[in-house]
Amino acid sequence: MITQTLRDEIEAGSLLPGTVLKQEELAERFGVSRQPVRHALERLRESGLLEKRPDRSLAVTGLRANDVRELCQIRISLEVTALQLSAPNLTASALRKARRINEDLYEEDDPGILAELDRDFHAVLYGASGNARLLAMIESLRGEAKRAYALQPKGSRPRTAFFDEHSQILDALSTQDIKTACDILATHIGVTAGTLIPIDQPDKT
Known part of the structure; x- marks a missing residue:
């Protein structure tokens, strides 16, 4: 219980x-x-959420720039692949569901619920891929970026951009323009990783 509570708070x-x-x-x-x-x-x-300081105390870590770049590269590769596989099989009903989730996401105040809504939004988009292992890998990697949601409060510019990028992906999918949808998704992941995840420590070389 202690471990999970502290993990959730971080x-x-x-x-x-x-x-x-x-x-x-x-x-x-x-x-x-x-x-x-x-x-x-x-x-x-051991999981990387805390680090030992010179005085032997333990402090919450920030994601280093290199960590963010690596996470971004892997997520783009996997999630674009998932969308390419899923998009031809997405129904109009699935796209409507994704739009409703995105509208709820825009209005949400709680970072934890925001994270769940974003997960649900992308789960709808990738759900028809037919590749359960790929989806499990994506879910695991998305968990590493949860701290991003606390940095985009309701009404902020990052939240608006977040909502708009989701909407653009759905617009492209509604016209079966899969390439444009994948391009926007790649940009969306890159912007989120580059501007929302805290980077407060220098790279290790």
Whole structure:
């Protein structure tokens, strides 16, 4: 429970990059001894969400520029492939469902629900691909970018761009212009990765 709660808070942006997590404070918060807290922090460190600082404390990590580039490249490759496979099989009903999800996404205040709506939107677009393994890989990688949703509040320019890019993809799909839809999707993923995911640490060379 401790591990998942802290993971959710990091991914939602409640715990920002650089935040130091202290065992004694967490033990008091969760009403446990330091041992389960120590184990939870170690699991988060192993997963890359925490890093050890020179003073041996553990702090929330930010995504480095190189991490973002790699994630972006892989996501574009996989998600464009999924859309290419799925698009010829998408029904008018599926596109209407995606539009309704996108409208809800535009109005949502909670970053956690926003993440779920975005996942649902893309799941509709890729759902007719017929490749379950590909979809599982996409879902796993999308989880690494959850912190992005806390940085696009309702009414902000990033949220509007997010909504507009989704709408453009749907417009292209509605006319069976799959190439344009895939091009917009690639740009959409690149913009999201490049401007919304926190990059507060230099590359490691």
